[in-house]
Amino acid sequence: MSLQFSNKLGHINVANDVIATLAGVAALECYGLVGMASRSQLKDGITELLRRDNSSKGIEVHTDKDNVTIDMHIIVGYGTKISEVAKGVQSRVKYTLNELLGIQVEHVNIFIQGVRLVNED
Numbered sequence: 001m002s003l004q005f006s007n008k009l010g011h012i013n014v015a016n017d018v019i020a021t022l023a024g025v026a027a028l029e030c031y032g033l034v035g036m037a038s039r040s041q042l043k044d045g046i047t048e049l050l051r052r053d054n055s056s057k058g059i060e061v062h063t064d065k066d067n068v069t070i071d072m073h074i075i076v077g078y079g080t081k082i083s084e085v086a087k088g089v090q091s092r093v094k095y096t097l098n099e100l101l102g103i104q105v106e107h108v109n110i111f112i113q114g115v116r117l118v119n120e121d
Helices: 016-028 052-058 082-101
Strands: 002-006 010-015 031-035 057-062 067-077 107-115
Touching: 002 016, 002 031, 010 016, 016 057, 016 067, 016 082, 031 057, 031 082, 052 067, 052 082
Parallel strands: 067 107
Antiparallel strands: 002 010, 031 067, 057 067
């Protein structure tokens, strides 16, 4: 399903993949976030860290008329306060989607899939 807008010039359809990509780029700018996690975990519980170009695969977008809900599967850096990282991601994603697409995101659900050491090279 996609998000649809209408104005005097015509109709605009925004695919869920576009919304997921924008949300992923916005989230990766947040402090404490190592990356996005694959939505499908392996049997032994190991989570796959997605590269930047595949970050939208860790995001699910649900649209229902004017309501947009986003589920994000993330991996945070060791030593960061998980609740603050999650709040920062939620805030950043809502702000970015509002600024770029003019949509109000109802919920940004965060699923912490893992904690990783961050290389400070």
